[in-house]
Amino acid sequence: MRHILSILLENEAGALSRVVGLFSARAYNIDSLTVSTTEDPTLSRMTIVTHGSDEVIEQITKQLNKLIEVVKVIDLNESDHIERELMLIKVRATGKDREEMKRMADIFRGRIIDVTEKTYTIELTGTSEKLGAFIEAIDRSVILETVRTGASGIGRGERILKI
Amino acid sequence: MQISGAEILVRSLQEEGVEFVFGYPGGAVLEIYDAIFKQDQFKHVLVRHEQAAVHAADAYSRSCNKVGVALVTSGPGATNAVTGIATAYMDSVPMVVISGQVPTPAIGMDAFQEVDMVGITRPCVKHNFLVKDIGELATTIKKAFYIAATGRPGPVVVDIPKDVTQRLAEFHYPESVSIRSYVPVTRGHPGQIKKAASLLAEARRPYIYIGGGAVQGNASAEVTELVRMLGLPCTNTLMGLGAYPGDDRQCLGMLGMHGTYEANMAMQYCDVLIAVGARFDDRVISVPSHFLAQPKKIVHIDIDPSSIAKRVKVDVPIVGDVKHVLRDLIDLMKQNGQRPDAANLAGWWMQIEQWRSYNSLLYTPSSELIKPQYVVQKLYEITGGDAIITSDVGQHQMWAAQYYPFKRPKQWLNSGGLGTMGFGLPAAIGAQLANPDAQVACITGEGSIQMNIQELSTAKQYHTPVKVIALNNRYLGMVRQWQELFYGTRYAESYMDALPDFVGIAEAYGHVGMKIENPADVEGALREAFSPALKERLVFMDFRTDQSENVFPMIQNGKGLDQMDLPPHMRELQIAPFENNRDYGNMC
Ligand SMILES: Cc1cc2nc3c(=O)[nH]c(=O)nc-3n(C[C@H](O)[C@H](O)[C@H](O)COP(=O)(O)OP(=O)(O)OC[C@H]3O[C@@H](n4cnc5c(N)ncnc54)[C@H](O)[C@@H]3O)c2cc1C
Ligand SMILES: Cc1ncc(C[n+]2csc(CCOP(=O)(O)OP(=O)(O)O)c2C)c(N)n1
Ligand SMILES: [Mg+2]
Numbered sequence: 001m002r003h004i005l006s007i008l009l010e011n012e013a014g015a016l017s018r019v020v021g022l023f024s025a026r027a028y029n030i031d032s033l034t035v036s037t038t039e040d041p042t043l044s045r046m047t048i049v050t051h052g053s054d055e056v057i058e059q060i061t062k063q064l065n066k067l068i069e070v071v072k073v074i075d076l077n078e079s080d081h082i083e084r085e086l087m088l089i090k091v092r093a094t095g096k097d098r099e100e101m102k103r104m105a106d107i108f109r110g111r112i113i114d115v116t117e118k119t120y121t122i123e124l125t126g127t128s129e130k131l132g133a134f135i136e137a138i139d140r141s142v143i144l145e146t147v148r149t150g151a152s153g154i155g156r157g158e159r160i161l162k163i
Numbered sequence: 164m165q166i167s168g169a170e171i172l173v174r175s176l177q178e179e180g181v182e183f184v185f186g187y188p189g190g191a192v193l194e195i196y197d198a199i200f201k202q203d204q205f206k207h208v209l210v211r212h213e214q215a216a217v218h219a220a221d222a223y224s225r226s227c228n229k230v231g232v233a234l235v236t237s238g239p240g241a242t243n244a245v246t247g248i249a250t251a252y253m254d255s256v257p258m259v260v261i262s263g264q265v266p267t268p269a270i271g272m273d274a275f276q277e278v279d280m281v282g283i284t285r286p287c288v289k290h291n292f293l294v295k296d297i298g299e300l301a302t303t304i305k306k307a308f309y310i311a312a313t314g315r316p317g318p319v320v321v322d323i324p325k326d327v328t329q330r331l332a333e334f335h336y337p338e339s340v341s342i343r344s345y346v347p348v349t350r351g352h353p354g355q356i357k358k359a360a361s362l363l364a365e366a367r368r369p370y371i372y373i374g375g376g377a378v379q380g381n382a383s384a385e386v387t388e389l390v391r392m393l394g395l396p397c398t399n400t401l402m403g404l405g406a407y408p409g410d411d412r413q414c415l416g417m418l419g420m421h422g423t424y425e426a427n428m429a430m431q432y433c434d435v436l437i438a439v440g441a442r443f444d445d446r447v448i449s450v451p452s453h454f455l456a457q458p459k460k461i462v463h464i465d466i467d468p469s470s471i472a473k474r475v476k477v478d479v480p481i482v483g484d485v486k487h488v489l490r491d492l493i494d495l496m497k498q499n500g501q502r503p504d505a506a507n508l509a510g511w512w513m514q515i516e517q518w519r520s521y522n523s524l525l526y527t528p529s530s531e532l533i534k535p536q537y538v539v540q541k542l543y544e545i546t547g548g549d550a551i552i553t554s555d556v557g558q559h560q561m562w563a564a565q566y567y568p569f570k571r572p573k574q575w576l577n578s579g580g581l582g583t584m585g586f587g588l589p590a591a592i593g594a595q596l597a598n599p600d601a602q603v604a605c606i607t608g609e610g611s612i613q614m615n616i617q618e619l620s621t622a623k624q625y626h627t628p629v630k631v632i633a634l635n636n637r638y639l640g641m642v643r644q645w646q647e648l649f650y651g652t653r654y655a656e657s658y659m660d661a662l663p664d665f666v667g668i669a670e671a672y673g674h675v676g677m678k679i680e681n682p683a684d685v686e687g688a689l690r691e692a693f694s695p696a697l698k699e700r701l702v703f704m705d706f707r708t709d710q711s712e713n714v715f716p717m718i719q720n721g722k723g724l725d726q727m728d729l730p731p732h733m734r735e736l737q738i739a740p741f742e743n744n745r746d747y748g749n750m751c
Binding site: 009010013014016017025055058059062063066068069070071148149163 | 280282285286289290293310342343344467468469472476496729
């Protein structure tokens with residue numbers, strides 16, 4: 001099953017490679033990974049989307065906790081959470097495609113953030129599913145380039161991940 | 164007053180009470196060596212290969228409960244150390260390995276003797292550091308020792324660029340450090356301990372499975388108390404040997420791939436299992452599904468949560484230090500007067516005694532060929548079962564584990580997790596330095612000893628009179644055994660041709676050499692080697708053993724604990740399968 005793990009770790013050189021190295025060394029899957037510093041510059045926040053059986057996810061969580069630089073790990077799937085991903089997608093926008101692209105972007109609440117005679121660059125946020133749905137919805141042949149950040153997640157309501 | 168980074172390092176090691184640093188110099192660590200030269204608080208032991216420095220520091224630690232320290236130069240010095248580091252990591256040994264690094268401005272420039280030591284060792288250390296700022300050096304060393312020795316112990320690498328050792332700074336050694344992201348647990352959860360006590364009290368066929376965690380966690384006294392208090396059968400893993408005395412009736416010997424018949428059968432057919440600092444290794448329980456096919460309740464005590472439910476789902480996980488958890492468990496059971504039903508336990512013991520009566524470690528003696536098992540038995544006799552034994556990897560390692568019933572923890576030092584040939588001799592040197600008055604013997608094979616034989620020179624320089632017991636079967640015996648059993652006796656590259664004259668080698672290094680070819684000479688030679696006349700000498704004993712001897716029992720890959728390949732004398736026996744509700748009364 002797909003899980004979103006949210007990790008607080010020391011903002012130190014090498015901490016990221018420890019996490020990534022752990023996944024490859026133990027043959028765990030990484031579907032996506034995002035990381036950046038938090039309001040506290042000594043801490044980074046990482047979101048990893050992975051999949052595996054309950055046993056595997058339990059081991060991943062334990063192994064992550066074992067890394068000295070990892071401060072906290074939560075599995076967002078364990079309760080209500082919000083998930084967002086950002087996609088920048090460059091599409092061919094000529095002739096009748098130009099109008100169609102604008103319309104699709106509107107339907108998906110995307111924004112066109114760069115325009116040339118032949119292209120649009122569209123910014124889209126949402127769950128990873130929604131971004132996937134957008135790609136499915138448009139004509140494949142017009143896609144020139146896609147850049148996705150991978151999912152970020154946060155608990156709903158009062159629930160927070162903090163030290 | 165400002166002092167150099169090298170001096171800061173040396174002062175830090177002194178503050179940690181380090182007695183020995185095992186190492187080998189080179190360009191990147193010259194400054195450190197210069198600082199070592201100017202002090203006499205700790206001793207430096209110059210090995211002949213960096214792998215040996217790490218093994219010696221590792222065995223020093225395993226045998227005396229302190230953090231071992233090794234020092235190597237950058238590049239090839241650092242890479243040579245990696246096998247030693249991985250060995251210590253797999254067996255959870257606390258160690259600090261200091262490696263030199265090229266100067267900070269040169270990092271990433273493919274500088275002379277540059278390797279990314281932090282990157283290379285990341286998967287086989289508990290933690291590692293690259294010290295870029297001299298201001299961080301003392302604190303980093305403090306952290307390294309703290310991390311190495313607490314929680315689940317393990318090796319920590321500190322990589323220090325040369326310019327950091329040369330720069331100047333004030334020295335302040337922190338009294339203590341706390342790391343917000345690293346808080347090891349010690350006490351077990353009282354609710355879980357209560358559940359464990361009830362399970363034990365209700366057990367019909369209880370069994371205690373003792374691992375390396377009981378040795379590392381200094382919990383031998385507590386384990387022994389629990390086992391004796393309740394009159395339970397127990398078993399030690401290869402890493403746990405000695406945590407419960409191997410010569411006691413309540414100990415069924417080692418379990419696992421080459422465990423005794425009774426230890427393995429009891430593991431399969433117990434109904435309540437208490438795992439004490441043991442990690443359900445594949446060489447122990449083999450196939451988890453087969454092991455669990457026989458229903459049992461499992462209590463797992465381990466300081467590392469990731470060891471729990473890794474290979475086997477358990478009923479009562481207890482995260483904590485074995486010593487504390489067992490203390491609490493014992494006190495609770497005493498207080499409540501809880502113990503397993505005496506009649507059930509007597510029945511279980513009767514079954515166990517029957518399994519034991521087959522004597523699965525019996526071998527056929529010979530008056531022509533030296534049986535390796537016989538050498539180990541004689542060694543046990545002559546050393547009064549008291550020697551510290553190190554070993555290499557192979558058949559000889561298993562015979563050492565089977566025929567030398569260790570009485571106390573930290574008496575048996577071997578590479579279990581990584582299975583590193585070449586561990587034995589440097590380990591014996593480290594153990595002898597830690598225990599100058601102990602008898603130290605290294606049980607090895609003619610294959611393994613050649614992986615670090617150069618350490619005979621180190622042993623000479625530092626006067627470590629270890630006794631090398633080479634069970635020389637002219638084969639990479641463990642490989643040959645597998646080829647005999649699984650590859651139609653095609654002995655591909657497992658014959659050790661062109662063997663050197665070990666007696667000559669020993670003598671060339673300034674030691675005593677003995678070659679023993681007759682069973683009748685085994686005892687006399689051992690007595691001589693361990694006699695007062697040779698007390699101060701390293702003796703290399705080249706025992707020409709039976710080439711065709713195999714290690715039994717053996718569990719083949721994919722087979723279960725109750726599906727052992729048995730020694731020849733047991734193969735014809737009609738052994739009744741275990742029955743849950745057998746009337747034990749009729750059995751005697
Ligand atoms: C040729 C060969 C054959 C082998 N055959 C066998 C065999 O027949 N039988 C066998 O048993 N092994 C055998 N091994 C060894 C095997 O590979 C494993 O190394 C060994 O079984 C692991 O032992 P262990 O479970 O005691 O765990 P260890 O590796 O000793 O691990 C210790 C466990 O205790 C925990 N721990 C550490 N400190 C504490 C503490 N203070 N409190 C609580 N928990 C703690 C750790 O987290 C860890 O989970 C063989 C190895 C070789 C090379
Ligand atoms: C460094 C290393 N290389 C290879 C192996 C694989 N291996 C395991 S046992 C063994 C044979 C050891 O031979 P020897 O030391 O003569 O011991 P014996 O089995 O004959 O007692 C080998 C090659 C290993 N464990 N370690
Ligand atoms: Mg051999």
